Amino acid sequence: MKALPLVLVVVLVASPALGAVGPEPFATPSADLGETQSLQVQASANETIHVLDIPESQVARSSINSQHVDLGPALGFSSIRANGRLQTLTSIERIESVADNNVRQQLILGEINRIEQRAIALQSQQQNALSAYNAGEMSARELVVELARIDAQARNLNDRRTELRQIAVDTPDFSLDSGRLAALERELDTFTGPVRAQAAAVLSGRADPARFFVRTSETGIVLSTIADDTYIREVYRSDLRDRESSGVTPAEALDVVAENYPTIWETRASQNGADVVGAGDSYLVRISHSRGQLFAYVDSGSGTVFKEAQIRPLDDGFVGDPATQVKDGLNLTVYRTYPGGPMRIALNESATDDPVSANVTLGLEVSQESTLIGQTDSDGNLWTLSPNSSFTVTVIRGNAAVVLTVSPTSVPELATNTSSPSSNVGDSGESGDSSGSMTETPASVAGALA
Incomplete structure (x- = not known):
């Protein structure tokens, strides 16, 4: 693919580095x-x-x-x-x-x-x-x-x-x-x-x-x-x-x-x-x-x-690959993405589809430990980062509980850096368990945001 001529090409020998004004917020x-x-x-x-x-x-x-x-x-x-x-x-x-x-x-x-x-x-x-x-x-x-x-x-x-x-x-x-x-x-x-x-x-x-x-x-x-x-x-x-x-x-x-x-x-x-x-x-x-x-x-x-x-x-551009579990009147949907990608967790009433605010915990399959990662907002959503391997999302509201175990999707790698044909899958592609080479220590899980 060739660069289109309407692109402005500015060639400089010195310019501000990415965020080079000192350690500031993003x-x-x-x-x-x-x-x-x-x-x-x-x-x-x-x-x-x-x-x-x-x-x-x-x-x-x-x-x-x-x-x-x-x-x-x-x-x-x-x-x-x-x-x-x-x-x-x-x-x-x-x-x-x-x-x-x-x-x-x-x-x-x-x-x-x-x-x-x-x-x-x-x-x-x-x-x-x-x-x-x-x-x-x-x-x-x-x-x-x-x-x-x-x-x-x-x-x-x-x-x-x-x-x-x-x-x-x-x-x-x-x-x-x-x-x-x-x-x-x-x-x-x-x-x-x-x-x-x-x-x-x-x-x-x-x-x-x-x-x-x-x-x-x-x-x-x-x-x-x-x-x-x-x-x-x-x-x-x-x-x-x-x-x-x-x-x-x-x-x-x-x-x-x-x-x-x-x-x-x-x-x-x-x-x-x-x-x-x-x-x-x-x-x-x-x-x-x-x-x-x-x-x-x-x-x-x-x-x-x-x-x-x-x-x-974070907007509608991040669709993700949805996985859903319905139990005890709660509808839990995890919009899966690749390891380290932005992942949306949505919680709604199964009967009315009204959003539900509740605490969400995430457990990693390799460590068997769960960590409170936050609470769904007034729209029933919580954004977090996808783990590297299979994980379990748990939501409890009163006597109601819903649990969903899923895997991250494959990484949508660059065209020239793909390591295998299955790697080139986007946010809404087929899921792939990427836990094979991952080492997640319990200490790092215990230190997650509560």
Whole structure:
């Protein structure tokens, strides 16, 4: 599938990273592309929104955990931001205080070198956290906190990179390699994302408590959460990168995204609906479409999407695959979706179809433990994240109880990343028990939102 000519292609060498203004609630990155309410194209609710994911055969561990305000991490984030800002101001002041133009240029280059070295260190820090989680040495909650810390450090470094770029512009007879700056920005993007930023906001008390889905492989991370009636998802797959080669053009990066996300591509905004940013190792393709926003990173060497972030309002676009149980006058319907996807639980009176408000518990087949995940609202609905394996939803109202055991659906993987013919199934496709490679610890279940 080729990129259509009416798409505005903007090729920049440096641009704001996804949500790069610091760890804020998920709404922050939306400002980069503007609001989506005025989009003129509407998609059918049953059309599949494809997602980057980890192939089932590579999944090492998966869990759902709750995050809430926590003084320890909150103070840690404040310290990271303060120290990062202090280091940036110190570096800038030292550069600006030098009168000799040659020395000034050397100092700027030295600071860029230091940021590049810190980016390498962050890569090791992230991989070490991932390995510790996969080995059972770190809980899912601890992993999310660590990823949020890495996110905050990467944003600090990108802020410093931006200010150094401006100083370089103001320095006579000197210019920084724009491709080098762009490659550095894209590398720092590797460690940031809207789910990590939302986790930092929750831990700092700037957002309500939330549940976070984690799914990992040896080299990949899937994160998702629900906040303010919005589904947020981010994925990073280092195994899809080829750092030893390059050659993908901006237009080809758009083609890759168009092929992998056909529904998103066909329902992008009629004006300025897609742009591509970057140079060197990778490109960031940003699309505002009828059901949300997509940020897809295309590796210049492998020509594949290796990182993704999606922000999608919870509305009728999420149909899911319904499974229903009726008992004791209650009608319980679970609109199943893929692991980590947004799942709606609906409760109604079986005789009148009137909505029912009641507490809902969710139990995982692998742990045999149930957790209170919330209460259905005035419309009888409760949004939550789908577990990775078979699960049981239980609702009790007085002497009435209804129980439903179901499995998640298959992941609607990207066209070029499918691991098997059965993987390419959308939200309303056939169900698939994806518990084969999953390890869910009782501790992570006990820590879920009550």
